[in-house]
Amino acid sequence: MFPWTKLFSVKRLLAQKDEDVLDSPGGSSGGLNSGQEEDFDVDDSVTDIEKARTAALNLLEDLNTEKARVEETVLLRTKELKEEKARLKAAIESFPSAFFLVDSNFKIVDRNSKLKDFFPGRETISLDDLQDKFKGFADVKGSCSKVLGNHMPISLNEFYIDNKFIKFLFVPVEPGEGEDFGVLGLLNDVTEQKVLERSKDEFFSIASHELRTPLAAIRGNASMLLDFFVADLPNKEVKQMIQDIKEGGERLIKVVNDFLDVSSFELGKVIFTKEELDIVDIVREMARVYETLAAKKGLFFNVKVEEKEPLYIFADKARTKQIIVNLISNAVKNTEKGGIEIIIDGSAFTQKGFRSVIVKDTGIGISEEARPLLFRKFQQAQEKLLTRDMTQGTGLGLYLSKRLAEAMGGDVVLLESEPGKGSSFMVSLPIK
Amino acid sequence: MQKIFIVEDDPLMIRMYERVFKLSGYEVELAFDGEEAIAKLNTIKEKPAVILLDIMMPKMNGLDVLKLIKKDAKLKDIPVIVLTNLAGKDDAKKGMDLGAISYLVKSEYEPKEVVRITKETIDKYTK
Secondary structure (H helix, E strand, O other): OOOOOOOOOOHHHHHHHHHHHHHOOOOOOOOOOOOOOOOOOHHHHHHHHHHHHHHHHHHHHHHHHHHHHHHHHHHHHHHHHHHHHHHHHHHHHHOOOEEEEEOOOOOEEEEOHHHHHHOOOOOOOOHHHHHHHOOOOOOHHHHHHHHHHHOOOEEOOOEEEOOEEEEEEEEEEOOOOOOOOEEEEEEEEOHHHHHHHHHHHHHHHHHHHHHHHHHHHHHHHHHHHHHHOHHHOOOHHHHHHHHHHHHHHHHHHHHHHHHHHHHHHHOOOOOOOEEEEEHHHHHHHHHHHHHHHHHHOOOEEEEEEOOOOOOEEEEEHHHHHHHHHHHHHHHHHOOOOOEEEEEEOOOOOOOOOEEEEEEEEOOOOOOOOOHHHOOOOOHHHOOOHHHOOOOOOOOOHHHHHHHHHHHOOOEEEEEEEEOOOEEEEEEEEEOO | OOEEEEEOOOHHHHHHHHHHHHHOOOEEEEEOOHHHHHHHHHHOOOOOOEEEEOOOOOOOOHHHHHHHHHHOOOOOOOOEEEEEOOOOHHHHHHHHHOOOOEEEEHHHOOHHHHHHHHHHHHHHHOO
16 A cells, blocks of 8 residues: 555546646646546555556566576576587597588588598588599599488498598488488598408418418329339338328318318308309219229219209309318218218208208218217317317318308208218208 | 420429429429519510419519410410419409419319319410
8 A cells, every 4th residue: 555545535636637737828628637526546546556566576576587597597508508519529529430411502510620630731621622532532422412312321442542541431310300311421441450351361371372382392292202203112111101191291281271261261251152053063073083082992972863953052162062072071081881872952851942962971970979069160179189089180171061051041960870870961052 | 395384482382393294294494483484484485385373472473474474465375374372262263364274272283183284274275
């Protein structure tokens, strides 16, 4: 309540007002209610004004409070955004690769400092700069265009520039609301990787060459003594010794080949060139070599084809031969009486979409204990090193045969075996 | 007597192959690295019936020698057998792509088998 609140007639006020108006120049009936007498409750009006004033003050206070709250929120959010930006920047800077982000207008909108390594002394780098720099090695703009068009990542072949091996990767960036797709570009320095690969290649070349060369000399000269100088040899014993030197050389060559093959395979360096092959032709070719050896041991040796020829598989020729040779040579080596039978594609075990070759022998067989370890490297090396079923060889042949077959979409399995009675191994390879 | 041109740097291999080809009735000419091979092939009066070419050699490797042979009008028709201990599929493909007739891994073939294959090559490619 205002201090002057009193119930009084407004008439006097109005009258006073009229007098003022009549006295003023040009004034006539400009007064409020000239000559009229009105009574109204000033107290009510004042109360209403008071209420309005209070409400207004309250509203102002609320607005101030809200303003402070909003300001605080904005400050907090700004701080969070700055921190987020700083983290993102740190993450981008910590990328091992040079990084750039391209928008749909082919403009680089963000990058890390590693990109500057390719443009020393430059602060701003455009997509045109990248295009010019890598002209002839990588079509940067073309790749960005493709990625923006089909939203699929692109990886370009590595190339050698500025004493480095570089590989480009372009990845589509999902748009935010109201934004278009962008492209994330990465330049990976793969020089170390290449050096390591080259070291491995060099190791294989050198190891392969340096191991095989003296072995070729041992085996080759022993062969030549037997081929050209046998008449000069003093006696059969010397001839046998030379035979042993030759055989020792051959075995060592096989060991070296097995080890290098396994290492090569495990390092992913084996290349398979698949083609359509007639499995019957391959088996017959490989069998011819071992037929003679089997005959020398007094063993029978049969090749049986149970389906109509030719029988095609889709596999690497050299590796298919390697698997077949491994199975046949194992059979001949481990059989002293009876013989070997090779059955092509006649097994009930042959799955649809595959051709199988079964190599069956009447040899020493494989014990139950040995079977779980059969396709592992070095076979029984862990437990029964001194009393292995197979005392010759590295035990890598079956391991490698199985891995090679699997790599070509097939398999090598032991179908059955009984100690003293023999074994049956099956290799299956895909038709297509 | 037919001439065999052997390019090989390893003394063990040189002696073995020179011996087996001479015992088999061939004349043998030797070069101990790639550069010597090219120099001799360019000056030799009677061209060899076949070239047996190692790959890993000092000064110039066998694949580079093969490239030069195939570029030279006077030498490109001489059949080349790569005789090496590099057994990789990649190596073999490189040799064959450059125009070698065969790619033989020394440790896989007895010397007389190399002679047999060489004879078959000469019979096939020499008029």
